[in-house]
Amino acid sequence: MEVIEVTDLRKSYGDTVAVDGVTFTVRAGETFGIVGHNGAGKTTTVECLIGLRRGDAGTVRVLGEDPARRRRALAQRLGVQLQDSSLPERLKVAEALRLFGALYRDAADWRRVMDRWGLRPLARKAFGDLSGGQRQRLMLALALVGDPEVVVLDELTTGLDPIARRETWRLIGELKAAGTTVVLVSHYFDEIEALCDRVAVLARGRVAATGTTGELVARTGTASLEEAYLALEGADR
Numbered sequence: 001m002e003v004i005e006v007t008d009l010r011k012s013y014g015d016t017v018a019v020d021g022v023t024f025t026v027r028a029g030e031t032f033g034i035v036g037h038n039g040a041g042k043t044t045t046v047e048c049l050i051g052l053r054r055g056d057a058g059t060v061r062v063l064g065e066d067p068a069r070r071r072r073a074l075a076q077r078l079g080v081q082l083q084d085s086s087l088p089e090r091l092k093v094a095e096a097l098r099l100f101g102a103l104y105r106d107a108a109d110w111r112r113v114m115d116r117w118g119l120r121p122l123a124r125k126a127f128g129d130l131s132g133g134q135r136q137r138l139m140l141a142l143a144l145v146g147d148p149e150v151v152v153l154d155e156l157t158t159g160l161d162p163i164a165r166r167e168t169w170r171l172i173g174e175l176k177a178a179g180t181t182v183v184l185v186s187h188y189f190d191e192i193e194a195l196c197d198r199v200a201v202l203a204r205g206r207v208a209a210t211g212t213t214g215e216l217v218a219r220t221g222t223a224s225l226e227e228a229y230l231a232l233e234g235a236d237r
């Protein structure tokens with residue numbers, strides 16, 4: 001079953017064409033990676049997926065719904081962690097989890113989410129006093145507190161130290177084992193290779209290729225996803 005269907009999505013900001021006819025599908029339970037250079041259109045695509053933006057043309061369906069029209073209903077089933085998101089400086093970690101948990105009809109137990117993400121020692125710390133990595137971890141926990149069917153993670157482990165990164169990978173593996181569909185935007189090829197079933201390579205607002213790491217490597221005659229990406233990105237110039 002297709003959980004996400006994006007067909008010929010287009011979006012411009014004035015004269016800048018950010019997304020120029022993007023098409024891909026994500027199946028139920030799949031972990032799907034989106035890679036691309038800075039400005040390739042990844043964030044714009046993700047924003048259209050979660051209903052924060054409406055494309056100029058094309059269609060987007062998430063769990064069968066149009067996110068631009070059904071954002072509220074979808075919010076109950078969707079977990080989102082965006083680049084550069086923030087919270088009020090004085091809000092404490094436990095308060096944030098409780099507050100976000102209360103927004104969902106079928107939320108996970110926020111205390112368990114707090115434990116799972118190693119946030120209990122920080123429960124009484126204010127958001128403004130957290131380190132970059134701790135903020136990132138909290139944002140991930142908040143994306144999951146609603147026990148979502150689909151999770152969209154933009155720059156999952158940016159700012160995390162190597163140990164926290166590996167721990168995050170392990171938790172994403174658990175999500176995957178539980179059948180959650182995950183969309184992962186990343187600049188880290190090791191992360192995409194380790195976690196994703198399939199990848200879409202975005203270049204200048206278009207999908208240069210979609211496939212498993214093995215397929216992309218075979219198609220480009222390269223030895224790694226990073227090399228395959230560089231070949232595909234260059235070929236599209």
Ligand SMILES: Nc1ncnc2c1ncn2[C@@H]1O[C@H](COP(=O)(O)OP(=O)(O)OP(=O)(O)O)[C@@H](O)[C@H]1O
Pocket residue numbers: 013016017018019036037038039040041042043044045
């Ligand atoms: N709100 C906006 N107003 C004007 N232009 C924008 C806006 N948001 C994005 N753009 C432009 O659209 C293009 C695609 O940007 P987008 O943020 O979607 O790319 P990205 O792949 O997420 O990049 P990065 O890896 O740097 O985050 C870029 O040229 C960017 O400058």
